[in-house]
Amino acid sequence: MLREEGLIYTVQGEGTFVAAPDSAPREPRKLPMYRKIAEDIVQEIRSGDLQPRRPVPSETALVQRYEVARETVRRAIGRLRDQGWVYTVPQRGTFVSAEDKWPED
Secondary structure (H helix, E strand, O other): OOOOOOOEEEEOOOEEEEOOOOOOOOOOOOOOHHHHHHHHHHHHHHHOOOOOOOEOOOHHHHHHHHOOOHHHHHHHHHHHHHHOOEEEEOOOEEEEOOHHHOOOO
16 A cells, blocks of 8 residues: 555565655666675675685674665675685684685686
8 A cells, every 4th residue: 555655665676665755766776785795795805805714794794884684694695605705604703715715707
């Protein structure tokens, strides 16, 4: 009902937002947010801002930095883990993998 009245709108893959009266809905992102987060972290690793065997920013820090849900950050970290950029130690955190574990371009 709220959508029909123009009070909210939904962007697939991002969520539902309150619409200001007489405002146009936000354009969908070209890249899903979890992929942007993952790409940003890869850039930080490649640039040396995040060093091998050192922690990546915490889930909470990434949630705050990107203003997204925890699940979005978890999906980004899962993607990085699947690609070999990071590894997770239960109860300790997620760390940058050794350089020889990084995917080849």
